[in-house]
Amino acid sequence: MEKASAGMWRKIDTRYNLIGSECEKCKTLYFPPRIICRICGRDTKMRSRKLSGNGKVYSFTTIRVPSDTFKESAPYTVGVIELEEGPKVEGHVVENGKKVAIGSKVKTVFRKMYVDGDEGLIHYHFKFETI
């Protein structure tokens, strides 16, 4: 339980607000955020940057046989979203009556991702929705 709390707490800004990181030197954007730039190594500083959440579907699949964590969600669609700022982000795509296709424009919404059993934490997270 203690481990779940700490892990969730560290990821809150990433999960709620799509906060990534940007290398001050080469301007490469990372999501999820990285402490060290893949290109410049330690020879630079990284700063937090909020991503818009707008982008398009790069790839997607529908999960019909879920793990226990997502048994309430299934069937659900997971997409790789290419954000307008560049990074590719994996995320759930919520149902809104529109067909999901490669290239579909998306924005983020705020939803429950999963819950830790009957007494544990509720994990909130961004998801994507076609527009």
Place this chain on the structure above:
Amino acid sequence: MAGIIGYGAYVPRLRIKVEEIARVWNEDGEAIKRGLNIKEKSVPAFDEDAATIAVEAARKAIHHSGINPRELGAVYVGSESHPYAVKPTATVVAQAIDAGHNLTAADLEFACKAGTAGIQMLMGMTDSNMIKYGMAIGSDTSQGRPGDALEYTASAGGAAFIIGKEKKEMIAEILKTVSYTSDTPDFWRREGANFPSHGGRFTGEPGYFKHVANATKLLLEQTGFKPSDFDYVVFHQPNGKFPLNAAKLLGFTEKQVEEGLLTPIIGNTYSGASMLGLAAVLDKAKPGQKIMVTSFGSGAGSDSFAIQVTNNIESKRKRVAPLRELIAKDKMYIDYALYLKNRSSIVRT
């Protein structure tokens, strides 16, 4: 006095029709639709709750107001369906709108009027210069016991209002607010109980009508306004009939109530109800027009507000799509089985 700097509203897109619920319980759907003046209600998706609805409304309110969320000094969330028994919804909202950490936050509970209670608290805090801006939210995903009359109306939705005291930033000024409160056992839910209990017919006269009428009369008395001075009137709307009856009782016309009456198309959003009604009215209202809002929360109490729209409303209006457009265009109908699944009443094993 303090006023509204911006607002945002959110209603989940899933809908279930009254006929569909009536079909399951072998009741007369047409008669229920007429009796309650309601066609369909909103249903939260399996991954929506009072916190996610509050966040969606809050983000729109920030966008609409144009303020920096870091300038919020307080976030209050009113709900009777807070996701946790202990752990605030308001902290989730504050973090999800990037309000920073130099602020106070709390969850409020007063059946369907906790959100308007939040507005009153923020009026005091902004008028006294304790904070610059505050956000009050009413958000709920209410449940009716299967087969109970409440099942036809209990729905989901929420609205967020940003309160401040600078006249040049307000879209509407709150001219006056008053309340009427008494200990009335008309509706309750004990800790750990899944569904609320209510006093049946007892909820109407001594609950809703008495408190709505007394708060509204007190507001009129203290402001000197007559019912005809208001362009729009919003009453709490547990069904589509009560607000129309309250209007008649108090000398308002059906026309004054119409624009802010959303229950016939989304159901009773509890803490969201009067605030969503106000949002729908502000979507339409013109500078100079007057709005009266009277909320109601079982247990019981009513908060009444006299509001006047300012010139700033037109320039901010373009920023967010109107609530009635969202309700009409973004919806998906579900049957009773999917309704149970989305409400987690049936779960994959």
